[in-house]
Amino acid sequence: MTVTEMAASAKKAALVLARLDTATKNRALAAMAQALEQNIDAIVEANRRDLEFSKNENIAAPLIARLAVDALKVNSMAQGIQSVAGLADPVGRVQGTTELDKDLVLRRVSCPIGVIGAIFESRPDAVPQIASLCLKSGNAVILKGGREAQHSNKVIVDLMRQAIASLPGVPEAAVQLIETRAEVAEMLQQDRYINLVVPRGSNEFVRYVQEHTKIPVLGHSEGICHVYIDEHADVEKARAIALDAKLQYAAACNALETLLVHERIAPRLLPDLARQYRDKGVELVGDLRACSLVPDLHKAADTEWDTEYNDLKLAIKVVDDRGAAIEHINEHGSGHTDTIVTENREVAEQFMNEVDSASVMWNASTRFADGFRFGLGAEIGISTNKTHARGPVGLEGLVIYKYKLFGCGQTVADYSGETGRPFTHRPLSDDTPL
Ligand SMILES: NC(=O)C1=CN([C@@H]2O[C@H](COP(=O)(O)OP(=O)(O)OC[C@H]3O[C@@H](n4cnc5c(N)ncnc54)[C@H](OP(=O)(O)O)[C@@H]3O)[C@@H](O)[C@H]2O)C=CC1
Numbered sequence: 001m002t003v004t005e006m007a008a009s010a011k012k013a014a015l016v017l018a019r020l021d022t023a024t025k026n027r028a029l030a031a032m033a034q035a036l037e038q039n040i041d042a043i044v045e046a047n048r049r050d051l052e053f054s055k056n057e058n059i060a061a062p063l064i065a066r067l068a069v070d071a072l073k074v075n076s077m078a079q080g081i082q083s084v085a086g087l088a089d090p091v092g093r094v095q096g097t098t099e100l101d102k103d104l105v106l107r108r109v110s111c112p113i114g115v116i117g118a119i120f121e122s123r124p125d126a127v128p129q130i131a132s133l134c135l136k137s138g139n140a141v142i143l144k145g146g147r148e149a150q151h152s153n154k155v156i157v158d159l160m161r162q163a164i165a166s167l168p169g170v171p172e173a174a175v176q177l178i179e180t181r182a183e184v185a186e187m188l189q190q191d192r193y194i195n196l197v198v199p200r201g202s203n204e205f206v207r208y209v210q211e212h213t214k215i216p217v218l219g220h221s222e223g224i225c226h227v228y229i230d231e232h233a234d235v236e237k238a239r240a241i242a243l244d245a246k247l248q249y250a251a252a253c254n255a256l257e258t259l260l261v262h263e264r265i266a267p268r269l270l271p272d273l274a275r276q277y278r279d280k281g282v283e284l285v286g287d288l289r290a291c292s293l294v295p296d297l298h299k300a301a302d303t304e305w306d307t308e309y310n311d312l313k314l315a316i317k318v319v320d321d322r323g324a325a326i327e328h329i330n331e332h333g334s335g336h337t338d339t340i341v342t343e344n345r346e347v348a349e350q351f352m353n354e355v356d357s358a359s360v361m362w363n364a365s366t367r368f369a370d371g372f373r374f375g376l377g378a379e380i381g382i383s384t385n386k387t388h389a390r391g392p393v394g395l396e397g398l399v400i401y402k403y404k405l406f407g408c409g410q411t412v413a414d415y416s417g418e419t420g421r422p423f424t425h426r427p428l429s430d431d432t433p434l
C-alpha cells in the first residue's frame with residue numbers, strides 16, 4: 001500500500017472512530033493489551049534483533065536501555081493500554097452552552113482531531129502508548145518509530161491491528177505503521193488526509209518536519225532541562241533532586257542537563273555533589289566559578305549551555321541570584337521542564353511564573369514531567385510547542401472541539417438591521433436538555 005493509500009484509509013477510519021461509543025473503544029483497547037500479553041515471546045524476540053543491530057551500530061548505552069524490551073516491559077505496555085481504557089472518554093464533552101436567543105442554543109463539544117501522524121524515537125513502548133491514546137480519543141494514527149526499533153514496532157503494531165480487526169465495528173486502519181524516512185517524506189505531503197503531525201526528536205528533525213509539510217505540527221523536541229538550587233534551598237532536598245534529575249534516566253528528554261547553583265550555597269553544596277555525580281560516572285563541566293569550587297572540573301565551552309547531552313554528562317554554573325537563573329533558563333532552555341529547589345515560597349513562585357517552560361517545578365525532579373506521572377494515563381510525548389498543547393500530552397491534547405448550534409428555523413436576517421431581534425447571549429448550564 002502506498003502512503004497516500006494508507007492516509008486515505010486512515011481518514012475513513014477516523015470518521016468511524018469518531019462515532020464509536022466508549023465501551024467499544026475500551027473493548028478494542030482491552031483486546032490490544034491482551035494481544036501483547038499473549039505474545040511476549042514474539043515481541044522480545046523481535047526486540048532481540050533490534051538490540052543486535054543497535055549494538056553493531058555502537059548506539060549509546062542509555063539509548064539501548066530505552067530500546068530494550070523484556071517480559072516486564074511488555075506487561076507494563078499492556079497495563080498502560082488498560083490504564084488508558086480506564087480513563088474518561090475525552091470525546092463528546094460539553095465545554096460550554098450559550099443561549100443566543102430563545103430556542104437558539106450554541107454548544108461547544110469536544111471531538112477527535114482526525115488523523116495523526118506520529119514520528120518518534122527508537123522506543124517500542126511509545127507504540128502502544130501513542131496508539132492507545134489515539135484510539136481512545138477517536139483518532140486514527142500512522143506511526144513511524146526510530147529505525148533501531150523497527151522489528152519490535154512491526155510486531156507490536158501487527159498484534160494490535162489483529163486485535164482491533166477481530167472486533168466488529170472497529171476499523172483496522174485505526175493504527176498503521178510506516179517504516180522509512182522516504183515514507184515519512186510522503187506522509188508529510190498528505191495534508192488532504194492527515195490533520196496533525198507529531199514529531200518527537202531533535203530540534204533539527206522537528207524543524208525539518210515543519211519546513212516540509214502544510215499539516216499543522218505539534219513539535220516534541222529536545223529537553224535542555226535545568227535544576228536551579230537557590231540560596232534558600234534545603235541541601236538534602238537539593239542533592240536528592242539534582243541526582244535524580246540527572247541519573248534516574250539520563251537519556252530521557254526530561255533529564256537534567258544544566259545545574260544552576262546560587263553563589264551563596266555553592267561552596268557548601270557543590271564539591272560534595274560533584275563527587276557524588278562522579279561516583280556515578282557523570283562527566284562534569286562548569287563555568288569559572290564552578291571550576292574554582294570543584295577540583296579538576298573542566299571549563300564548559302560556550303556551546304555547552306545550549307546542549308542536550310541525553311547521557312551521563314552535566315554542565316554546572318554558579319549564578320548571582322534567582323534573576324540570573326531565570327534569565328539563563330529563558331535564554332538557553334528549550335521550554336521543556338525546569339525546577340527550582342528552595343524553601344522560600346516567594347522565590348519559588350517568581351521562578352514558576354517567570355520561567356517560560358511547559359513544566360515548571362518547585363522542589364521536585366524534572367523527571368516528573370511525564371504523562372503517566374502527571375496522571376494523564378500515558379502521553380503521546382512532551383510537547384515543546386506553545387500551542388495547541390504544551391508539556392506531557394495525553395487525551396486532552398488529542399481532541400479539539402466543534403460548535404453545535406440548535407435552532408428552530410431562525411435566520412441571520414431576523415437579527416439584522418434596525419428592526420432585528422437582539423441576541424440574549426445568556427450562559428446556560430451544560431446539562432440543559434436541547
Ligand atoms: N519531547 C519529547 O517528548 C521527546 C523528545 N525527544 C528528543 O529527541 C532528541 C533525540 O532523540 P533521538 O532518539 O535521537 O531522535 P531522532 O531525532 O534521531 O529521531 C527521532 C525520529 O525521527 C526520525 N527522523 C530523524 N531525522 C529524520 C529525517 N530527516 N527524516 C525523516 N525522519 C527522521 C527518526 O527516524 P530514523 O530512526 O528512521 O532515522 C526517528 O523516527 C532528543 O533531543 C530528545 O530529547 C525524544 C523523545 C521524546
Ligand SMILES: N[C@@H](CCC(=O)OP(=O)(O)O)C(=O)O
Nearest residue numbers: 066121123251252253254370
Ligand atoms: N515520558 C518519558 C520522557 C519522555 C520521552 O519519551 O523521553 P525519551 O527517553 O527521550 O524517549 C519518561 O519520563 O519516562
